[in-house]
Amino acid sequence: MPHTQIQTARCAALVGPYLSGKTSLLESLLFAAGATTRKGSVRDGNTVGDSCAEAKARQMSVEVNVASFEYLGERWNILDCPGSVELVCETQNALMAADLAVIVAEAAPEKAVLLAPLFKFLDENAIPHLLFINKVDALGDLRVRDVVQAYQAVSGRKLVLREVPIREGGKITGFVDLVSERAWHFNPHKPSDLVQIPDSLKDREHEARQEMLEAVADYDDALLEKLLEDVAPETQEVYDRLAKELADDLIVPVFFGSAENDNGIRRLLKALRHEGPEVAVTAERRNVPADAAVAAQVVKTLNGSHAGKLSVVRVWRGTVTDGMTLGGERVSGIFRVNGHAHDKLSAAGVGDVVALGRLEKAATGDLLTDKGNQGKPELWPEAPPPVFGLALHAQNRNDEVKLTAAIQKLVEEDPALRLEQSTDTGELVLWGQGDIHLQIAMDRLRNKFNVSVKGVPPQVPYKETIRKGASHHARYKRQTGGHGQFADIHVEVKPLPRGSGFQFEDAIVGGVVPRQFIPAVEAGVRDYSVRGPLGFPVVDFAVRLTGGQFHAVDSSEMAFKTVARQAMTEALPGCEPVLLEPILTVSIAVPSDFTSKVQRLISGRRGQILGYDARPGWQGWDEVKAYLPQAEIHDLIVELRSLSLGVGTFTWSFERLQELTGKAADKAVEIRKEALAAQ
Template sequence: MNEKVKSGSRNVAIVGPYLSGKTTFLESLLFVTGAISRKGSVKDSNTVGDSAAESRDRHMSVEVSAASTEYNGIRFTFIDCPGSVEFAQETYNALIGVDAAIVVCEPIRERVLTLAPLFKFLDDWEIPHLVFVNKMDRANIHVLETLHALKAVSSRIVGGAVPKQYIPGVEMGVREFLTHGPLGFPIVDLSITLTNGSYHNFDSSEQAFKQAARLAMQTGIPQAEPTLLEPILRVDVTTPSEFTSKVLQLLSGRRGQILGYEGKNDWQGWDNVSAYLPQAEMQNFIVELRSLTLGVGSFHWEYDHLQEVPEKLAERVIHSNNK
């Protein structure tokens, strides 16, 4: 049991996937409670949460940061946690010491499904949490799909032959398996239905049903032929026209899909190049870009979708991860 001390102050973590808007959400909290007089923006690199130089350069949180405010006589310290997977351990370490958590997500079903490991951690440590669905003003959002997904990799569990007290054990076994699937990574985009089962009045237990659910998943999931997915970003690069061909080569060499390029409005002699680029290929991208453009090239990126990893690369990733 994770005991929380009641007092006049609260430590609250703000967590969620990268680019879900956590830092902007924190900025709004600080503004409406009077802690700051104006809201900054991630794009302008002047937010309270992303104060580190690397965070501002990459337009994303790369470390845990904190900011305090007061509301209704209670002092709140908000812990802004990075959302990118490479910083997951820092987020988990910060969560252990908080009183509650706010999970920020976008109304995009595929992104919501990636929250399963985070929700499991919050449940395992009995950390009270609520979900804030951000960016609801965007076009083409699907509210019902988002709500169904929030119910952490859909669990439509029924079953008349299994006593109700054992259903949570089944769900727990499923959820634990989904955090580390047969390919060595969390599983998303699936639905689980318990249609039948049997029990014994004396030998059955929640732990037994939990183990049975894990065994069923170990048998069933490989038969579904799971594939390895990776996050794909939309990248917009600004470069002098004389370096555009080099930028195109840079993007293509990093498994990028070129969407096109055109002259930049009101910037004579400059081009804007658009492409899809796997997040895994972003490491040192800014360094190479600056090197190719005499230090003046820049880029903006945002999450776009999940995509299947090429077969040969997937084999190498899975083999390396399972060592």
């Protein structure tokens, strides 16, 4: 078919679940395009992508891999995105820069639910996408149309089968293209051969072609009219309509093949070339300002221990040259990225994906123009809320100082990471999307910044309070030669309703405690309340200062602060101290098939189910709301994903403090005593 040469570079993102074969597909695309002479394999650890130590150790993608090649005179940039649900932020950021996405999925209907969040994100952001069903050599007796039907159940757009398989001896050995109506026979690791359509397949091919044309005609009245009048549309007209409806995110074309055997790869390349949108269309969809002479968007940020900061960008408009001012900063180096290889360039043109050096103020998502840094667009995806945390401790005490700075660089690279200095426990807690996510981050700290850390579950921010009040008299007297120390107070302690915090009342009359010493009494009580009789911060209690004595020479602010701490130390153990545990409001989202399992999960973790309803905007999904103790939430995401094929997620917020008694309370107090003793 005729094709107009496009001089600008285009970009496709490979996305899909873990183990679907995205990195293998990238290797096949590079091999088919002639960019490599030998395919690498994930198993052997010699792929263009997944070249970092963290990826090799896990044999999985842990970040977006960038690769580029030329195919029939056109430059393509491929963004190979990680498949792990814990690394979804990487994938979403990359998708915002792509002209279209290739969803790579296994020929396994039971795994269709894994694609629901991905289809949802693509449709919400109007990102054109096609589906490549990989590993069809392992399909067995299952029909391709049955696989497509399963995936249709989780797609908001119509899946349109573009080819039908040729089977010989129970195996798929080729395909018939439903537009050109030509047949091809697979040759492992070589281009396919053009063959005649088997007679036994002609009826099925005709049926499938009609289904394809009817799907396309749903959005084209002229084509629909031809079909109703039984007029065969021109082949070019069908190609044009398919390209238009793909670009408008109205349909999802479906192809199949085997990346492992290089089957169906050249057909996929041709579909990308002929039907994928151009960069100008994508730039308009992304609302890139038309008045910007030069515009580029940061897709990913990289911080090296020696190379400094690199900003991976997609160039939307103009030409980026080394040394120019972009986004208000001077570009110091332009690099074409191919896996771990960085080749220096003097300039990058429209559509290119390149790394720019030393843009210290640029952050992932920022739109950089010749007029300045326009910041992150309003529609740029938010990082998902954290669901798993670890308290980090440097294994070498000398690394404590540089630990925080190193983590901040990781957070700059990966917006799904969040660093928090806990005000309750004092711990440095790194939050993310799961245990794998944080283990990767800790490996990077060691590999890139030479900071070895250990991660442990964060302490639960328990509090304590009192159940009954008491009156107490305390005296502090010390004579050490010269001026002594003297302070005497009478206090009343009483519990307050939950959530009241701490209240202090001055009820002194007659000046028995001089005014200048009363703030010291309050300060002493506050000092003590940081660690009560059970070892936790004391809340929801009131202290009333009712009387006391002082000495004209020996009394001081320090003496009254000390006697106040002494009074609390003596009084509170007799006020029936009780542990308070934080209760969270948790909202768990899962496909409806797993709702009953989630309810059992909540009950097994001392939770209180508040109810469940359909998840807004998600067909076939439920949202279960519950109260859950914070002590039960640390590994909740691990079990939740285990029971929901990896797609379940949750959000949480603090609800209240609630009394905790019995074995659970005794255990919490014992652990606290051990932790304090170890300090």
